[in-house]
Amino acid sequence: MSAFVSFEEVSKVYRMGEITIRAVDNVSFSIEKGEFAVIVGPSGAGKTTVLNMLGGMDGCSGGTIRVDGSLISGMTPRQLTAYRRHDIGFVFQFYNLVQNLTALENVELASQICRQPLDAATVLQEVGLGERMNNFPAQLSGGEQQRVAIARALAKNPKLLLCDEPTGALDYQTGKSILKLLQDTCRQKGVTVVVITHNSALTPMADRVIRIKNGTVADMRCCSHPTPVEQIEW
Ligand SMILES: Nc1ncnc2c1ncn2[C@@H]1O[C@H](COP(=O)(O)OP(=O)(O)OP(=O)(O)O)[C@@H](O)[C@H]1O
Numbered sequence: 001m002s003a004f005v006s007f008e009e010v011s012k013v014y015r016m017g018e019i020t021i022r023a024v025d026n027v028s029f030s031i032e033k034g035e036f037a038v039i040v041g042p043s044g045a046g047k048t049t050v051l052n053m054l055g056g057m058d059g060c061s062g063g064t065i066r067v068d069g070s071l072i073s074g075m076t077p078r079q080l081t082a083y084r085r086h087d088i089g090f091v092f093q094f095y096n097l098v099q100n101l102t103a104l105e106n107v108e109l110a111s112q113i114c115r116q117p118l119d120a121a122t123v124l125q126e127v128g129l130g131e132r133m134n135n136f137p138a139q140l141s142g143g144e145q146q147r148v149a150i151a152r153a154l155a156k157n158p159k160l161l162l163c164d165e166p167t168g169a170l171d172y173q174t175g176k177s178i179l180k181l182l183q184d185t186c187r188q189k190g191v192t193v194v195v196i197t198h199n200s201a202l203t204p205m206a207d208r209v210i211r212i213k214n215g216t217v218a219d220m221r222c223c224s225h226p227t228p229v230e231q232i233e234w
């Protein structure tokens, strides 16, 4: 049986005039359903490129990408739109909330476009924002805004929750509480979570660590007893 997520010899080449950039070069890895996976590596290593191909935001130049039995790398643009809409939840470094909608409306907006959304208010309660649902993003702290963004992604009831440097704009304690929320969500809801970070200190919290260097996988390892993030210091 094949893995829930699999990359097989995936490459991504960007052409800019005379110059070609091999952002991702023959990358292979797999992730099992329900795992908390961390993709780690230095700036420019190709982490975001990998995540964008996995989430159907960018096509690959070669190789095969499979998610839950579907061949993502063979999809038409229309199929990719449906895949992003129904199967993927994204969380970005800078939240990307709609400023003139409340927290609740931001979550409802996302749940309106997918097939089996969860109740927006319930999900906001689960991320700890039950009391702040009617606030606008500008009335919330960075950590609270990131919780709204996580609720927005989770309300879609996605197969995969993809997070690109989700704590990059947050202070130490707030970043830790966001990572705890992601780890708890993975454990309690069984959703497969992929987190990108440049911070190697976070790797003990993962079931699986994929280390990316110069566009290639330098190392992939699994951990049967990951550390709760609140016990990690960095
Ligand atoms: N749209 C693009 N056009 C051209 N080159 C790109 C494009 N996107 C990424 N690259 C290049 O591909 C390489 C990998 O970039 P990527 O953004 O995936 O790195 P990263 O590991 O996410 O880095 P960071 O930690 O700084 O976010 C870099 O050399 C980058 O300049």
Ligand SMILES: [Mg+2]
Pocket (backbone or CB within 6 Å): 047, 048, 049, 164
């Ligand atoms: Mg990046």
